[in-house]
Ligand SMILES: Cc1cc2nc3c(=O)[nH]c(=O)nc-3n(C[C@H](O)[C@H](O)[C@H](O)COP(=O)(O)OP(=O)(O)OC[C@H]3O[C@@H](n4cnc5c(N)ncnc54)[C@H](O)[C@@H]3O)c2cc1C
């Protein structure tokens with residue numbers, strides 16, 4: 159689909175300025191009776207439609223604005239009101255003529271609409287520059303299944319069906335999502351800043367976490383801006399490792415429900431400094447009747463049916479599309495980037511759309527397909543000047559893949575845990591060294607409330623569902639994250655069949671093991687329950703009791719590091735502005751640029767960096783800095 163500067167809702171009126179209107183087949187749009195202008199349409203499969211020249215009438219002349227009405231399907235396909243020809247027009251779309259008059263040339267082409275790409279499009283949109291946002295997936299369909307854990311977790315309804323391979327050539331079904339908004343549509347919206355120290359070199363038990371080419375101070379204003387755009391709720395001064403900040407959170411922290419508050423009090427009694435997790439949800443606890451977010455139990459891992467999660471689709475892509483210089487192509491996969499003969503400039507973006515191949519041109523091309531897909535795209539774009547893949551003279555593209563060492567652990571009690579929205583509490587007391595150990599261990603927080611359907615996904619077929627339901631009702635469900643280190647042999651490659659191969663050997667695991675032990679001992683010291691006493695707390699178990707506790711290789715939610723940035727072109731692919739060292743007009747703004755992974759969720763750092771790179775791009779194009787804020791649609 160092509161979406162040009164309009165929001166997707168049921169009925170829209172487009173204000174289109176007539177330049178030289180041309181027509182392929184006018185079968186999808188009902189033209190306003192006030193004019194007899196004919197809108198410009200592209201039929202499926204035709205990159206450049208047949209031009210029939212200007213059709214103008216008494217109320218319609220070149221330079222005039224007209225109103226075109228179009229009806230959009232709930233899935234945002236375009237529905238005809240009065241079809242002029244037979245057949246489906248589902249894949250037709252409105253395209254302003256100036257787009258084709260310009261021969262498909264854009265100032266910026268952004269590939270991928272997730273945390274990095276969606277945010278960058280938002281930041282550049284008010285500049286008036288022509289922006290093409292290309293997304294391989296569609297919009298997430300709004301349907302009841304958005305909030306069904308059976309559909310989302312057990313049946314993987316929204317996971318890509320794409321097949322990758324592991325190092326042994328075995329099939330890998332990646333837990334990743336290709337939609338407008340990228341993985342932020344499904345994320346838990348825990349939006350952390352990295353710590354100041356994460357930007358420097360840190361000694362871990364398993365090796366060195368390397369220094370970044372930029373400092374925390376450089377990113378701080380962009381973190382603040384990112385928190386405003388993504389509606390982050392938090393409380394300053396609670397987190398013992400909190401980095402320096404120039405202001406407070408834009409919204410108050412999301413409150414704990416009673417069971418979580420009790421746990422927080424227990425942790426505090428033991429001398430820890432538990433804190434409220436910074437969360438990007440549009441929740442107004444003071445005025446619940448007005449709140450967009452209803453504080454439900456299907457947030458982390460689910461798309462938000464009521465558009466209340468602060469994701470890249472809602473907070474960035476939709477507001478960006480209000481600017482008519484922004485065009486979004488959905489269901490359009492970028493297959494390859496082509497360079498000029500010198501190899502210094504990307505001259506063509508080759509895409510596959512509706513089963514056909516098309517080419518787009520942009521002055522600046524920004525790749526943001528996620529750390530694995532972006533590396534794959536550069537590797538697939540190898541040519542004579544870049545035999546190891548685009549921008550890969552350093553041979554780092556695809557290497558240093560990181561994804562954190564993550565575990566989901568369930569603390570079972572005899573008493574039920576009635577918490578609905580569980581992801582409000584975090585503990586960072588063991589993020590760096592602690593009195594017992596001189597090395598970092600990591601971060602403790604929560605996943606969304608687990609239930610029987612979700613647990614069934616990792617259990618053997620014989621495991622009775624009622625047992626799993628019971629476990630889900632009685633568990634506190636922790637998420638533990640530790641830093642994994644950049645190993646050049648942990649890498650993304652492409653096999654002979656063009657498939658993605660992901661090779662990963664865990665490292666730096668000792669800190670994570672100690673973090674689990676730490677949590678175990680803390681849970682043993684919880685307050686006695688008035689009914690069962692100390693017997694209430696039955697212990698800490700891996701979520702996946704049957705298959706081991708670690709998140710498997712296919713769990714690529716926190717993927718990063720595959721196209722690292724740095725000052726030295728011999729050891730990095732991107733410079734400090736995330737421009738490819740070897741090309742003049744190629745940038746990368748997704749999680750690929752990370753030099754180290756830290757031990758908090760990556761989302762806010764990707765968003766803040768996209769804003770930083772956005773400012774650099776505006777300066778480079780000599781454009782006035784756009785107004786910093788636009789309101790989101792929700
Ligand atoms: C279940 C889940 C929970 C998570 N929870 C959190 C959390 O609480 N906090 C947090 O900070 N992070 C969380 N994350 C991680 C977070 O979502 C990611 O770090 C973030 O979305 C990555 O941003 P990105 O821009 O690198 O890639 P993405 O957001 O994945 O965006 C990449 C986009 O590019 C598109 N694309 C890929 N290849 C191509 C191509 N060739 N052509 C065109 N388009 C392409 C994809 O379809 C996708 O839309 C979670 C992730 C998941 C899956």
Ligand code: SF4
Nearest residue numbers: 451452454457462467
């Ligand atoms: S309503 Fe709130 S808690 Fe529920 S999915 Fe949406 S943002 Fe998350």
